[in-house]
Amino acid sequence: MPRGGKRGGGEPKPGEPIPDLLPDHPTLETVREAASTCKACDLYKRGTQTVFGEGPRKAALMLVGEQPGDAEDLAGQPFVGPAGRLLDRGLEEAGIDRGLVYVTNVVKHFKWEPRGKRRIHAKPNAAEISACRPWLETEIALVKPRVLVCLGATAAQALLGKSFKVSRQRGEFVASTMAPFVTATVHPSSILRAQGEDARRAEMARFIADLKKVAVQLAGSRRSGGGSS
Numbered sequence: 001m002p003r004g005g006k007r008g009g010g011e012p013k014p015g016e017p018i019p020d021l022l023p024d025h026p027t028l029e030t031v032r033e034a035a036s037t038c039k040a041c042d043l044y045k046r047g048t049q050t051v052f053g054e055g056p057r058k059a060a061l062m063l064v065g066e067q068p069g070d071a072e073d074l075a076g077q078p079f080v081g082p083a084g085r086l087l088d089r090g091l092e093e094a095g096i097d098r099g100l101v102y103v104t105n106v107v108k109h110f111k112w113e114p115r116g117k118r119r120i121h122a123k124p125n126a127a128e129i130s131a132c133r134p135w136l137e138t139e140i141a142l143v144k145p146r147v148l149v150c151l152g153a154t155a156a157q158a159l160l161g162k163s164f165k166v167s168r169q170r171g172e173f174v175a176s177t178m179a180p181f182v183t184a185t186v187h188p189s190s191i192l193r194a195q196g197e198d199a200r201r202a203e204m205a206r207f208i209a210d211l212k213k214v215a216v217q218l219a220g221s222r223r224s225g226g227g228s229s
């Protein structure tokens with residue numbers, strides 16, 4: 001099989017499920033390459049490119065967002081736009097080095113609606129989330145993070161179940177087979193949307209407090225000899 005090529009060879013067909021695209025012996029590099037031609041749902045028609053996860057292969061911490069935004073779609077990298085800058089600030093304040101974190105999304109293409117000349121974020125639906133899921137499952141299986149954090153309701157509900165409520169359960173660690181420590185917090189873009197400077201500051205402080213709990217788990221796992229973050 002060609003490096004990163006799909007099992008059956010050739011260009012993927014629209015609607016072809018991801019398991020058929022996965023290399024026999026996946027690595028992050030070959031899976032990223034396979035994902036670049038994914039047509040498992042219709043979002044490939046709108047997005048500029050697949051935005052695959054990024055970060056060290058053995059990162060102790062994985063952050064999972066919803067889907068790339070406008071800036072990410074153009075750059076081909078997750079969390080490099082306004083929400084990404086806020087995430088960077090939160091991580092820094094919590095004492096977590098982003099360079100040691102694997103950052104990815106539940107959905108790998110930007111879903112958007114035109115509004116004038118702008119491309120406005122549109123929420124991915126259940127079918128798009130489910131079509132894209134094998135990429136995320138493969139990333140989790142390859143990176144094997146000690147701590148996995150869902151950013152926002154879309155990621156939390158996709159990974160922790162529909163009954164998970166970020167508003168009530170943020171910062172709680174829940175039992176999961178995905179990683180030894182799994183939790184969720186808000187999506188950084190919700191902080192950008194908060195009305196007024198005071199509300200934004202308060203939301204940012206809560207976000208940092210959630211990330212500090214993550215930093216404590218990471219420090220604990222370093223002491224017990226696990227992970228590289």
Ligand code: URA
Nearest residue numbers: 065066067069078079
């Ligand atoms: N929002 C997300 O959920 N992911 C990104 O990569 C950027 C913005």
